[in-house]
Amino acid sequence: MSTTTAGVIFVLSLAAALAAVHRPFGDYLYRVVSGTRHLKIERGLYRLVGVNPATEQSWGVYARAVLAFSAVSVLFLYAFLRLQHHLWLSLGLDPVVTHEAWNTAVSFVTNTNWQWYSGESTLGHLVQMSGLAVQNFVSAAVGIAVAVALVRGFARSRTGELGNFWVDLTRITVRVLLPISVLGAVVLMLGGVVQNLSAGTEITTLTGGSQTITGGPVASQEVIKELGTNGGGFYNVNSAHPFENPTTWTNWLEIFLLLVIPFSLPRVFGRMVGQVRQGYAIVAVMAILALASITLTNVFELSGHGTVPQAVGAAMEGKEARFDVSNSATFAAATTLTSTGAVNSFHDSYTSLGGMMPMVNMMFGEVAPGGVGAGLYGLLVLALITVFVAGLMVGRTPEYVGKKIGAREIQFASLYFLVTPVLVLIGTAAAFATGNNSTALNVGPHGLSEVLYAFTSASNNNGSAFAGITVSTPWWNTALGLCMLLGRFLPIIFVLALAGSLARQHPVPASEGTLPTHRPLFVGMVVGVTVILVALTFLPALALGPLAEGL
């Protein structure tokens, strides 16, 4: 079998598996978030937390609960990192200093998992498993909860109530993330992912050198890192590390895990608004963008343009032999189409255009299929912008799933869309204006790409990097921390405000003049609007980086 054929079958097998679970898993998620019964363990958790699961929250209360939980999480994680040297399993490592601890605390609470550090030489096992990995669960649950609250805004009428954040958080964690993680971790362990508390085993190699075989509770963190679209590696080299991703089939499984929830959530949307075809339209937009991006990334990487790939004969720098070029390119596309940011190969050494694709994926706002929850609410915002544009063209009031999209809704949608471009472009400009771009490893257009990638990744809560750049300085840690924080919570506030506004409305019955939003025409329009908006926003910046280098 040729390399290309194998790579194509790899992608198709993932698509088939995702298509197969879309309905049953989406239906399960739907029952989790809309059921009225509480499990015994959940009732116990509500008692411990001190909340009444029967109460419902307005959008403001829901948003304040999200922000309170996240603020407490940042402070807790910050303290954890600063005090790690006093704790069990710290492996004799030093405390993490202020700007570093701020960056990492924000990074994991915002589902970004941007890492200025090398896990194996900076963090003890306890901080990783009881600090970072806990956020891998709950930050993912927060994203799904916010998406569900927005969908309730569409599904409900004449009410201020959007659900209960504590109930959503608890159910998603206990009924979805935890059971899949337990199962997935055991499967990964069968593949060779380590799960121990060892500080390392010193061995003598065949030629008499010494090597330390590192340990750690990796499998338990690896699975939720993918499933929750977090992406923070236990070790510096993330899913390229043989202890995080030992085999070609664990590689397949990890890509599947990071795509499965985002690709199933549109089903939840369809079920909740009572029109499953609306969910199919949304998942179709995601699938078209994702397949196009995965294909292009593969084409660019396999064709191997550029001086060094031509000299080598393949774009193999920074890629593992077991994954080769194609399975690495597919992982790179999947990890940036979602907000995961885990890597099994190093994007900085990709061909110029192959390395541009992860950036473009993130610039799309990570909607195809996007981060857990964040992808769905991002795409629903784009759908609103599309019906608005369509409404302008035909001179009718735009509607979407029975709700009028008025000035207020479009203001929230526009504000939502503007957050990340503003952060990315101002951040990149600020790095150059202050000379902080000098920490880039590569020179010329590729150096600009490293800076642009960093701000794109942080502001979109991805966490992958053109990793040659050194970002452990106070300026970088502070700036990227701010981007992650604003890039996560401003959109969440706008989405919840939008949800509140939609929930208050009377439903509008569909009429002759209503644009059907489940037909291929609408799917094509959303794809078009997304591509055009992103191209207009980012083309100039891309022209100075990867396009200048690759064309």
Place this chain on the structure above:
Amino acid sequence: MRLPNWLAQHLAALRALLVFTVLLGLAYPLALVAVGRVPGLADKSAGSLITADGTTVGSALIGQSFTDADGNPVPRYFQSRPSAAGDGYDPTSTAASNLGPESVVDTVAIDPEESTQSLLTQVCARSAAIGQLDGVDGRRPYCTADGVGAVLAVFRSDGLTGPITRVVSVNQTAPATPFLASYEGVAVELAQPGQDYLAAGGLVTPIRGDAPAEPAVPADAVTASGSGLDPHISPAYARIQVDRVARERGAEPAEVSRLVAAHTSGRALGFLGAPTVDVLRLNLALDREFPAG
């Protein structure tokens, strides 16, 4: 007493975080550590350690450097891929090179300690060295015969246009001979340490040369992996090493090839990943069957 709303909200948040930390941060991972102790999983969750003659010699999943104390290849062993992890295959400082596809100009400083090699020169140097070690053609496109990147800085009278005024081979310094005597009629100079020809306005011009499009030394042999711990090489890279290893061990090449085949895996299920050779276990098998004299 009723707490103000905002305070109650934050107290609930703190309690929720602590509860989840116990559940997800302690119970969950520690239970999995316990599960990892059961037979069938125990070896894997501990790191797939390999023992030979009673001592642990490595992990089946983690590659090793088969080099001597000075970093030179030990010829009786199959060699691993280049590694950017520490001094090579160091699991305590895993890394990739992160050098880009157009990293083609070396920094030649006056103090050699401060000089850095471009990715292109690293590739060319590795290819030349492997070619010499294994007796195959080490030439590659965009590489000079002496194993550096074949790259010119071309100066034109009006910057980007106009007649060429000066041409420098940026990665070659004395006593080398420029890989091209002249470029479009202008004599090619060697680079002087400490000069930045790009900042001075030279246009970077890599020269393809006449090396075969499919070099004898395969791609994985001249590139660093993502992890720096890659336990595998391609079957093609193993193939060019067979004669040398056989010679060093006084074995028949066919016998060594048989061992290579025994340690080669095809694509799992026919389509996952790429065919690979497990270097550490292959070398262990060689030590067992053909101990070097």
